[in-house]
Amino acid sequence: xxxxxxxxxxxxxxxxxxxxxxxxxxxxxxxxxxxxxxxxxxxxxxxxxxxxxxxxxxxxxxxxxxxxxxxxxxxxxxxxxxxxxxxxxxxxxxxxxxxxxxxxxxxxxxxxxxxx
Amino acid sequence: xxxxxxxxxxxxxxxxxxxxxxxxxxxxxxxxxxxxxxxxxxxxxxxxxxxxxxxxxxxxxxxxxxxxxxxxxxxxxxxxxxxxxxxxxxxxxxxxxxxxxxxxxxxxxxx
Numbered sequence: 001x002x003x004x005x006x007x008x009x010x011x012x013x014x015x016x017x018x019x020x021x022x023x024x025x026x027x028x029x030x031x032x033x034x035x036x037x038x039x040x041x042x043x044x045x046x047x048x049x050x051x052x053x054x055x056x057x058x059x060x061x062x063x064x065x066x067x068x069x070x071x072x073x074x075x076x077x078x079x080x081x082x083x084x085x086x087x088x089x090x091x092x093x094x095x096x097x098x099x100x101x102x103x104x105x106x107x108x109x110x111x112x113x114x115x116x
Numbered sequence: 117x118x119x120x121x122x123x124x125x126x127x128x129x130x131x132x133x134x135x136x137x138x139x140x141x142x143x144x145x146x147x148x149x150x151x152x153x154x155x156x157x158x159x160x161x162x163x164x165x166x167x168x169x170x171x172x173x174x175x176x177x178x179x180x181x182x183x184x185x186x187x188x189x190x191x192x193x194x195x196x197x198x199x200x201x202x203x204x205x206x207x208x209x210x211x212x213x214x215x216x217x218x219x220x221x222x223x224x225x226x227x
Contacts, residue, residue: 034214038159043207044217091159095215104149105215107161 002028004096006108013084013115021079021111023094029074030096034105035067038091050077084115118143118210122218129198130226136183137193137221139208150184150191151209154202155220164206167191198225 003026013019023033031052036044048069050056056069066088068080077096081088091112095105119142129135141150152164167175167184175182179196195202203225208218 043219044161046214046216049214093159093161095161104151104163104166105211110159 002026002096002098002106004030004094004106004108006094006111008111009109010112011114013113015085015115016083018080018082019084019113021081021092021094021113023077023079023096023108025075025096025106028096028098028106030077031074031099032097033071033077034095034097035069035077035079036093036095038093038110040091044093047079081113084113086115089113089115118145118148118212118216120208120210120216120218122208122221124221125219126222126224128224128226129195131198131200133198134194134196135198135223137195137206137208137223139191139193139218141189141191141208141210141218143189143210143212145212147212149211150182151211151215152180152182152191152193153207153209153217155205155207156203161207165193195223200225200227 005024007022033050035047038044047062048056048058050069050071052071052074058064071077093110094108121140148169150167154162154164165175165177165180181194183192205220207220210216
């Protein structure tokens, strides 16, 4: 089956620093990738939709200058949390969509970010 | 925008019994997919079952089945012969151009 690799699985950083999270589709091409954020005991909230070769589309309330998304190839999307603050601590999950309108999403295993 | 509502924050069921998790959604689209995902404590998202909106027949995957009522915009999940390993968070999801999730239902299977 299709595999999405997300790295790192957990990261601790100091307030004010930046953190990059990678999402790779290992055995398929993903024209579209999605980034979600999940706070403890809550649901997955869509942050942004990333299309290969174009700018990401951010959901209302998500700061695009803070959460930089790059989708430079059909197998890699990155999310960079810039100038991280403790309130950015959360679980971030990426998902990748295979080519085709009604293809399923495949999820990475998530990244737990802790900002101290 | 599409919204997904799961009105049961927590549910419990005895092992080997049947439980139904509720989900409703709101959309003006005619073509879409609906999903149920399971999220165990590892937080990995595991696809349980999916339903194409254009199909009237309810999807079934072994012990898991859905009751899809398109006119009512309802998509419930039935788990038969519940097992201890079914204990997890269950999220209902709607997909058109992107995927949106309900708030989740925490299911506990009791021995």
